[in-house]
Amino acid sequence: xxxxxxxxxxxxxxxxFLAALTARFADQxxxxxxxxxxxxxxxxxxxxxxxDAVVFARSTQDIADCVKLCAAHAVPVVPYGAGSSxxxxxxxxxxxxxxxxxxxxxxxxxxxxxxxxxxxAGVTRKQLNEALKDTGLFFPIDPGADASLGGMSATRAxxxxxxxxxxxxxxxxxxxxxxxxxxxxxxxRRARKSSAGYDLTRLYVGSxxxxxxxxxxxxxLYPQPEAISAAVCTFPSVDDAVATTIExxxxxxxxxxxxxxxxxxxxAVNKHDQLTLPEQPMLLFEFHxxxxxxxxxxxxxxxxAAEHGGGHFEWAEKPEDRSRLWKARHNAYFALLQMKPGCRxxxxxTCVPISRLAECxxxxxxxxxxxxxxxxxxxxxxxxxxxxxxHVLMLCDPDKPEERDWVEAVNDRLVQRALDLDGTCxxxxxxxxHKIDFLVKEHGDATLDVMRAIKRALDPQNLMxxxxxxxx
Amino acid sequence: xxxxxxxxxxxxxxxxFLAALTARFADQxxxxxxxxxxxxxxxxxxxxxxxDAVVFARSTQDIADCVKLCAAHAVPVVPYGAGSSxxxxxxxxxxxxxxxxxxxxxxxxxxxxxxxxxxxAGVTRKQLNEALKDTGLFFPIDPGADASLGGMSATRAxxxxxxxxxxxxxxxxxxxxxxxxxxxxxxxRRARKSSAGYDLTRLYVGSxxxxxxxxxxxxxLYPQPEAISAAVCTFPSVDDAVATTIExxxxxxxxxxxxxxxxxxxxAVNKHDQLTLPEQPMLLFEFHxxxxxxxxxxxxxxxxAAEHGGGHFEWAEKPEDRSRLWKARHNAYFALLQMKPGCRxxxxxTCVPISRLAECxxxxxxxxxxxxxxxxxxxxxxxxxxxxxxHVLMLCDPDKPEERDWVEAVNDRLVQRALDLDGTCxxxxxxxxHKIDFLVKEHGDATLDVMRAIKRALDPQNLMxxxxxxxx
Numbered sequence: 001x002x003x004x005x006x007x008x009x010x011x012x013x014x015x016x017f018l019a020a021l022t023a024r025f026a027d028q029x030x031x032x033x034x035x036x037x038x039x040x041x042x043x044x045x046x047x048x049x050x051x052d053a054v055v056f057a058r059s060t061q062d063i064a065d066c067v068k069l070c071a072a073h074a075v076p077v078v079p080y081g082a083g084s085s086x087x088x089x090x091x092x093x094x095x096x097x098x099x100x101x102x103x104x105x106x107x108x109x110x111x112x113x114x115x116x117x118x119x120x121a122g123v124t125r126k127q128l129n130e131a132l133k134d135t136g137l138f139f140p141i142d143p144g145a146d147a148s149l150g151g152m153s154a155t156r157a158x159x160x161x162x163x164x165x166x167x168x169x170x171x172x173x174x175x176x177x178x179x180x181x182x183x184x185x186x187x188x189r190r191a192r193k194s195s196a197g198y199d200l201t202r203l204y205v206g207s208x209x210x211x212x213x214x215x216x217x218x219x220x221l222y223p224q225p226e227a228i229s230a231a232v233c234t235f236p237s238v239d240d241a242v243a244t245t246i247e248x249x250x251x252x253x254x255x256x257x258x259x260x261x262x263x264x265x266x267x268a269v270n271k272h273d274q275l276t277l278p279e280q281p282m283l284l285f286e287f288h289x290x291x292x293x294x295x296x297x298x299x300x301x302x303x304x305a306a307e308h309g310g311g312h313f314e315w316a317e318k319p320e321d322r323s324r325l326w327k328a329r330h331n332a333y334f335a336l337l338q339m340k341p342g343c344r345x346x347x348x349x350t351c352v353p354i355s356r357l358a359e360c361x362x363x364x365x366x367x368x369x370x371x372x373x374x375x376x377x378x379x380x381x382x383x384x385x386x387x388x389x390x391h392v393l394m395l396c397d398p399d400k401p402e403e404r405d406w407v408e409a410v411n412d413r414l415v416q417r418a419l420d421l422d423g424t425c426x427x428x429x430x431x432x433x434h435k436i437d438f439l440v441k442e443h444g445d446a447t448l449d450v451m452r453a454i455k456r457a458l459d460p461q462n463l464m465x466x467x468x469x470x471x472x
Numbered sequence: 473x474x475x476x477x478x479x480x481x482x483x484x485x486x487x488x489f490l491a492a493l494t495a496r497f498a499d500q501x502x503x504x505x506x507x508x509x510x511x512x513x514x515x516x517x518x519x520x521x522x523x524d525a526v527v528f529a530r531s532t533q534d535i536a537d538c539v540k541l542c543a544a545h546a547v548p549v550v551p552y553g554a555g556s557s558x559x560x561x562x563x564x565x566x567x568x569x570x571x572x573x574x575x576x577x578x579x580x581x582x583x584x585x586x587x588x589x590x591x592x593a594g595v596t597r598k599q600l601n602e603a604l605k606d607t608g609l610f611f612p613i614d615p616g617a618d619a620s621l622g623g624m625s626a627t628r629a630x631x632x633x634x635x636x637x638x639x640x641x642x643x644x645x646x647x648x649x650x651x652x653x654x655x656x657x658x659x660x661r662r663a664r665k666s667s668a669g670y671d672l673t674r675l676y677v678g679s680x681x682x683x684x685x686x687x688x689x690x691x692x693l694y695p696q697p698e699a700i701s702a703a704v705c706t707f708p709s710v711d712d713a714v715a716t717t718i719e720x721x722x723x724x725x726x727x728x729x730x731x732x733x734x735x736x737x738x739x740a741v742n743k744h745d746q747l748t749l750p751e752q753p754m755l756l757f758e759f760h761x762x763x764x765x766x767x768x769x770x771x772x773x774x775x776x777a778a779e780h781g782g783g784h785f786e787w788a789e790k791p792e793d794r795s796r797l798w799k800a801r802h803n804a805y806f807a808l809l810q811m812k813p814g815c816r817x818x819x820x821x822t823c824v825p826i827s828r829l830a831e832c833x834x835x836x837x838x839x840x841x842x843x844x845x846x847x848x849x850x851x852x853x854x855x856x857x858x859x860x861x862x863h864v865l866m867l868c869d870p871d872k873p874e875e876r877d878w879v880e881a882v883n884d885r886l887v888q889r890a891l892d893l894d895g896t897c898x899x900x901x902x903x904x905x906h907k908i909d910f911l912v913k914e915h916g917d918a919t920l921d922v923m924r925a926i927k928r929a930l931d932p933q934n935l936m937x938x939x940x941x942x943x944x
Binding site: 207252 | 583639668672678695823824900901902923929
């Protein structure tokens with residue numbers, strides 16, 4: 001919804017606080033305008049909303065000391081990973097100190113024999129996979145951006161591989177968290193399962209910094225598949241591509257990736273990456289397994305696609321061909337942004353049960369086509385359709401506020417549609433500033449009251465990323 | 473730990489409360505001694521601890537009305553599913569009303585095309601699978617006992633299939649919960665993934681009735697595998713069986729079940745089920761997939777087993793042979809109990825990272841052998857070794873309290889060993905009464921403080937299954 005940002009009700013930082021901050025953090029702390037502005041904008045269309053100061057944490061102790069100092073002076077705390085969030089998740093609407101964990105980039109342990117790794121929160125997914133290269137293992141969660149593991153945990157991220165490997169919800173084994181009081185807690189040990197008390201791991205995964213700051217993350221790893229094969233297939237219509245996806249999932253094919261690009265997204269990618277993909281709705285697949293299993297999956301999927309008018313499969317088996325293909329997919333966001341330079345994107349993120357995906361998709365495309373015809377708003381659709389999750393990118397000119405209103409109206413209708421279909425307003429981007437009212441619609445007031453009670457109990461001063469997820 | 477049960481500090485039910493309970497619930501409420509006693513003992517060795525009254529709920533509204541009435545009179549509430557818990561999870565240490573949900577046994581929806589089902593909390597896993605028979609789908613979580621889905625959610629249960637399909641943590645999509653104030657909340661819709669706010673689903677999964685009463689459960693379903701094959705293989709030593717398991721997991725074989733029985737458990741099962749299995753350490757396997765994939769998995773596993781001295785595989789491919797095999801596995805608990813009739817079992821439940829399993833197992837077997845040699849305590853070991861989780865059953869005579877002390881000392885040492893190996897005190901049975909002190913050891917005080925803050929915020933009167941999981 002295109003509500004104005006909440007009014008800032010907190011005072012500016014005091015001299016006393018700044019002096020204490022500098023005494024503890026020296027040049028790890030900054031109030032320089034450029035630094036603050038760099039931490040004041042994400043990939044959402046919200047206006048620049050910088051924090052009052054930035055602390056570059058280098059250790060869990062740094063975070064704990066910073067949080068304690070902020071708690072003592074009633075200063076808000078906003079955690080910052082790689083800055084790739086999409087819903088205003090880290091915008092400092094109440095000012096305060098942004099704790100940037102990007103320098104906490106140590107890989108603390110790779111326990112290859114247990115298929116786990118423990119990293120500092122600032123380690124990015126690409127960095128982790130680079131470090132795993134010679135172990136025969138990999139970390140599958142891939143939200144597109146080279147996000148930090150801390151940020152991915154905080155927003156319960158997922159992406160292209162989730163259809164097979166799950167999301168951060170399923171793949172975080174344990175967290176080290178700095179609580180709002182500045183205490184360092186460990187939510188779980190490394191056993192693959194446990195019934196030992198409340199699942200604080202899962203409570204902090206997706207809490208977007210509102211209950212504490214994630215300092216370390218232990219994740220599950222997977223053996224690199226013996227065989228990997230990727231393919232693209234074009235379809236006469238988006239409907240056909242979606243119908244193919246639904247059948248693949250319902251058949252139980254253990255597909256590793258099943259992504260959609262509509263014709264607009266394919267055109268944008270062609271232009272951005274100098275490719276010559278046919279500008280039609282397209283599914284991108286990836287198959288993981290033994291050579292026999294990959295062959296079997298591919299045959300099943302080709303047969304299903306053919307029934308829905310799918311064209312020939314174009315295969316990418318060599319690692320460099322596969323990475324070119326997925327690079328193109330990952331570039332879709334930036335490629336679509338360049339359909340109209342200078343614009344910002346509103347990105348939708350609904351997710352519905354797979355049986356309702358065709359309906360959700362069809363009505364949304366009709367809405368977007370109307371938006372384009374009536375107001376000339378460019379749009380494109382990409383999505384993790386195997387999970388029932390897709391993103392519409394709609395571009396709006398920041399100098400024409402009415403465009404944002406039109407675009408948000410389409411998003412509002414999409415969210416309502418997804419909720420009516422038993423789905424969610426956000427599959428993987430989180431609530432941030434953008435979905436606060438949708439969250440109430442999705443869960444109802446009684447459920448929100450439980451979330452509010454937890455927030456108040458754990459963060460009684462409301463200093464942890466205030467104004468996000470919930471209104472108190 | 474063999475601590476005495478906490479002292480009851482609550483008054484008996486008042487006449488006014490009982491009158492109100494009868495007015496609302498008529499013959500759905502009972503204070504008959506036989507009914508109370510039936511709800512006062514689980515499979516743990518704790519003494520009979522009956523509630524003051526039992527309400528047989530038939531609907532979510534029944535639960536809500538009962539909880540509201542109890543809240544108004546400050547009466548504790550204890551939920552009860554199938555009564556199969558192992559750690560004293562539902563013993564009414566503070567009296568109060570036991571809400572028995574076993575009559576809430578309606579299957580509310582099977583959304584076959586979305587691979588989900590929604591059931592009332594009293595539906596058991598066998599009942600659900602019976603209802604799914606003609607859909608081509610199944611619900612994999614199998615804790616052995618025919619537990620209720622509500623109870624399985626509340627203890628974060630898992631069992632034999634978890635190595636492939638995960639636990640209740642991964643397989644509950646959403647819950648309908650009655651909060652301590654008697655409000656009915658829904659924790660999530662049916663989308664397969666969501667970043668919509670705090671993960672209340674995962675908070676309630678494993679909360680053992682201490683934060684509210686689970687009334688309805690939506691779970692993930694899976695396509696019945698095209699091919700299923702089961703096999704048993706005996707090993708010269710427990711060490712060899714464990715080494716085989718570790719290698720299977722580290723190779724990433726997508727095995728569906730990988731269970732151990734030590735020689736004592738095999739002997740007990742032979743006697744109980746009139747079987748003639750060789751009385752040696754044994755692994756039980758199950759493979760799911762396409763015929764080709766099952767063949768491939770089986771070949772890999774046979775090769776690994778052979779390297780560790782494993783004997784010939786005995787195959788069970790026909791459904792009736794497979795069910796005989798798994799029935800024997802599931803009967804192991806009762807078979808072991810009958811090693812010494814009249815005894816009660818202390819069942820351990822540690823879970824460690826797979827690389828530490830051999831060490832954990834070896835030292836535990838040595839402890840148990842000493843226990844047997846010195847005090848004549850019979851024991852047997854079964855386990856979900858693919859997850860690093862195993863159970864030692866040790867039998868103690870309720871008339872000889874010193875036996876319980878000896879047995880608990882072995883469990884104490886095992887838990888400490890598991891914690892030292894980065895594992896957990898409970899893989900799947902929950903904390904109940906038995907692991908309250910272990911939980912503090914496992915997580916530390918600061919983490920427990922976060923759990924306590926959540927408990928106090930959501931249940932300020934401490935009426936929901938008081939005395940379990942946490943000491944306040």
